[in-house]
Amino acid sequence: MKWFGFRCGMVALSLVATSAAARGGTARRPNVVLILADDMGWTDAGCFGSDFYQTPHIDRLAAEGVKFTDSYAACHVCSPTRASIMTGKYPARLHLTSYIPGYRDGLLKSPPWTKFLPLKEVTIAERLASKGYVCGHFGKWHLNKDKNYRPGRPGDPGSQGFDTVLTTVKPRRDAAPKDAHHVRQITDAAIAFMQQNRERPFFCYVSHNTLHRPVIGSPKLVERYQQHIRHGSSDDNPIYAAMVDELDRSVGRIMSTLARLGIADETLLIFTSDNGGFLGDAKDHGTSNAPLRGGKGTNYEGGVRVPTIIRWPPATKPGTVCHEPIISNDFFATLDEVSQASGDEPAKKTWDGVSLLPLLRNPASRLGRDALFWHFPHYHAQGATPHGAIRLGNWKLIEFYEDMHVELYDLSHDVGEQHDLARQMPEKAASLRQRLHQWREEVGAQMPLRRD
Numbered sequence: 001m002k003w004f005g006f007r008c009g010m011v012a013l014s015l016v017a018t019s020a021a022a023r024g025g026t027a028r029r030p031n032v033v034l035i036l037a038d039d040m041g042w043t044d045a046g047c048f049g050s051d052f053y054q055t056p057h058i059d060r061l062a063a064e065g066v067k068f069t070d071s072y073a074a075c076h077v078c079s080p081t082r083a084s085i086m087t088g089k090y091p092a093r094l095h096l097t098s099y100i101p102g103y104r105d106g107l108l109k110s111p112p113w114t115k116f117l118p119l120k121e122v123t124i125a126e127r128l129a130s131k132g133y134v135c136g137h138f139g140k141w142h143l144n145k146d147k148n149y150r151p152g153r154p155g156d157p158g159s160q161g162f163d164t165v166l167t168t169v170k171p172r173r174d175a176a177p178k179d180a181h182h183v184r185q186i187t188d189a190a191i192a193f194m195q196q197n198r199e200r201p202f203f204c205y206v207s208h209n210t211l212h213r214p215v216i217g218s219p220k221l222v223e224r225y226q227q228h229i230r231h232g233s234s235d236d237n238p239i240y241a242a243m244v245d246e247l248d249r250s251v252g253r254i255m256s257t258l259a260r261l262g263i264a265d266e267t268l269l270i271f272t273s274d275n276g277g278f279l280g281d282a283k284d285h286g287t288s289n290a291p292l293r294g295g296k297g298t299n300y301e302g303g304v305r306v307p308t309i310i311r312w313p314p315a316t317k318p319g320t321v322c323h324e325p326i327i328s329n330d331f332f333a334t335l336d337e338v339s340q341a342s343g344d345e346p347a348k349k350t351w352d353g354v355s356l357l358p359l360l361r362n363p364a365s366r367l368g369r370d371a372l373f374w375h376f377p378h379y380h381a382q383g384a385t386p387h388g389a390i391r392l393g394n395w396k397l398i399e400f401y402e403d404m405h406v407e408l409y410d411l412s413h414d415v416g417e418q419h420d421l422a423r424q425m426p427e428k429a430a431s432l433r434q435r436l437h438q439w440r441e442e443v444g445a446q447m448p449l450r451r452d
Contacts, residue, residue: 028200028201029131029132029133029338030201030267030268030312030339031194031201031202031203031204031263031266031267032128032133032202032203032204032267032270032335032338032339033190033194033204033254033267033268033269033270034085034203034205034206034270034272034331034335035208035251035254035270035271035272036085036139036140036205036206036207036208036272036273036274037208037210037211037247037271037272037273037274037307038078038140038208038209038210038212038273038274039078039211039212039213039273039274039276039277039278039296040211040244040247040273040277041273041276041277041278041287041288041289041295041302041306041307042276042277042289042302042306042307043290043292043307044211044287044307045058045059045062045248046058046059047059047062047063047067047307047309048067048307050244052228052241053240053241053245054241054244054245054248055247055248056248056252057248057249057251057252057255058248058251058271058307058309060252060255061251061255061269061311062319063319064311064316064319065269065309065310065311065312065318065320066310066311066316066317066320066321066360066363067308067309067320067321068321068322068324068326068359069321069322069323070305070322070324070325070326071272071305071306071307071308071325072304072305072306072325072326072327072372073273073274073275073304073305073327073328074090074091074327074328074329074374075091075097075275075304075374075376076275076276076298076299076374076376076380076384077275077296077297077380078140078142078212078274078275079096079099079100079142079143080094080097080098081274082140082141082142082143082207082274083117083143084327084328084329084353085124085328085332086117086121086123086124086125086143086160086332087117087122087123087124087332087351088124088330088331088332088336088352088353089121089332089350089351089352090329090352090373090375090443091375092373092375092440092443092444092445092446093352093443093444093445094114094117094121095113095114095444095446096113096114096115096116096143097113097375097377097378097446098113098376098378098380099380100115100116100144100145101115102115102378103378103379103380103381104379105378105379106379106385106402107402107451108377108386108402108448108449108450108451109448109449109451110377110378110379110448111377111446111447111448111449112446113377113378113446115145116143116144116145116155117143117144117155117160119155119159121160123160123161124203124331124335124336125137125160125161125162125203125205126160126161127161127332127335127336128203128335128339129161129163131201131339132200133200133203134163134197134200134201134202134203135162135164135202135205136162136163136164136165136189136190136193136197136202136203136205137157137162137164137165137167137205137207138164138165138186138187138189138193138204138205138206138207139167139168139182139205139206139207139208139209140167140168140169140170140207140209141156141157141167141207143155143160144156162205166185166186166189168185168186168209169209170209170212170213170214171209171214171216172214173283175214175216177216177217177219178218180216181208181210181212182209183208183209183210183246183247183249184246186206186207186250187206187250187253187254190204190206190254191253191254191257194254194257194258194261195257198261198263201339206250206254208247210243210246211243211244211247211277211278212278213278213283213284213286214283214284215240215243215284215285216239216243217238217239217240217242217243217245217246218245218246221242222239222241222242223238224238224242224245225238225241225242225245226238237286237287239285240285240286240287251271254269255269265313265314266313266314268311268312268338269310269311269312270308270309270331271308271309271310272306272308272309273306273307273308274306274328275296275303275304275306276292276294276295276296276298276303276304276305276306277295277296277302278295278296278382279294279295279296279302279382289301289302290416291415291416292305292416292417293416293417294383294417295382296382297380297381297382297383297384298380298382298383298384299376299385299387299398299400300398300417301411301415301416301417303384304374308326310356312338315357315360315361316360316361320363322359322363322364323363324359324367325372325391326359326367327353327372328353329352329353330353330354330355330356331353332351332353333351333353333354333355333356334353334355334357336355337357338357352443354367370392370435371392371435371439372390372391373389373391373436373439374387374388374390375388375389375440375443375445376388377401377445377447377448378448385400385401386400386401386448387399387400387401388401388436388445389436390432390436390439391411392432392435394410394411394412395408395409395410395411395432396408396409396417397409397422397433397436399433399436401447401448405422406422406429406432407420408420408422408425408428408429408432409421
């Protein structure tokens with residue numbers, strides 16, 4: 001494998017030349033495009049409820065595919081969720097449970113967690129490559145030991161199964177507004193990759209830096225949204241709206257490219273986010289996740305429930321909606337099945353996700369698993385203290401590790417998590433707590449440490 005690359009400003013570009021003959025497998029399989037937004041709130045798109053942010057392309061994607069109302073990120077911060085997408089495993093199983101490099105401790109100490117994605121982990125890119133796919137990564141990675149890595153270092157996407165790699169990092173706060181978050185650059189590179197590989201199955205991972213802080217938007221788009229500000233509204237930030245607009249245009253360009261190349265019908269297209277929307281602070285006005293409680297870096301639905309849309313014409317019916325809970329771990333198993341991968345049964349036993357193909361074919365069906373889980377043995381600047389959580393059916397329980405108290409919510413009647421039912425329903429809380437503890441044992445979750 002031959003490397004060549006360079007670093008220029010805030011962007012590192014690297015290309016890996018890989019022989020097609022070394023791939024193995026020649027049968028045409030569906031292409032895969034996975035678009036991952038950064039910090040996009042559950043209601044930041046028009047099709048998910050926003051009446052200020054303009055997202056006609058994302059809305060069109062929802063009209064052509066399946067919209068998932070109860071879709072979750074594996075964590076309320078980025079690195080663990082991105083690791084879950086790459087491996088199909090819960091962050092707790094990987095011991096990669098916080099943003100890399102992490103935050104300050106509080107009353108409890110963080111366990112000795114893994115601050116990178118180990119090379120021994122088989123990524124979805126490596127899995128698909130073994131079935132004849134050419135794989136491209138464009139944008140944010142954030143799974144390295146050193147977040148200021150250079151191309152070619154162990155842990156770079158190129159050493160985890162990707163053939164073509166463009167890595168980007170978030171801009172400085174004083175960055176020029178022209179493509180500050182590299183949205184157009186990432187999109188240009190992804191489109192070039194799809195054009196170059198349109199005759200063979202490809203996996204195109206479009207991993208955006210936007211809508212992450214700093215809040216910087218195109219002046220022309222900012223001016224457009226300033227004309228429509230609704231004073232007193234919680235999501236009236238014209239700069240953030242401009243960032244959403246840029247992201248939506250990227251989605252539109254990718255969809256148009258697939259149509260122009262004549263491969264839209266043979267491409268599975270996923271749009272999702274790595275965690276919930278950032279609510280804002282003294283430096284940056286973020287978004288609103290209403291009616292959800294909290295946002296990025298918190299324990300509640302606003303931190304982990306994310307917008308997700310999947311379109312795959314052979315399976316999906318236009319304009320369908322699915323209410324079955326899903327999680328970012330599931331994309332690995334889904335793509336594995338779509339690619340018709342086989343064998344390696346022992347490895348599958350460590351996957352925590354399940355294939356979503358039954359839901360794509362019939363959104364009213366059920367996946368047959370009992371619960372979803374979260375584990376965060378750390379602190380976060382936006383308010384999270386060490387905790388774990390479980391969603392079973394419409395019930396959600398959060399256990400706080402500082403004093404081990406719990407909160408219980410019925411999401412079917414209280415999606416905003418305003419009414420804690422733990423004292424009213426102690427038996428329900430106890431059963432969910434027991435299942436959460438059982439899961440922690442099953443995956444070998446690391447607990448926070450008491451200070452001496």
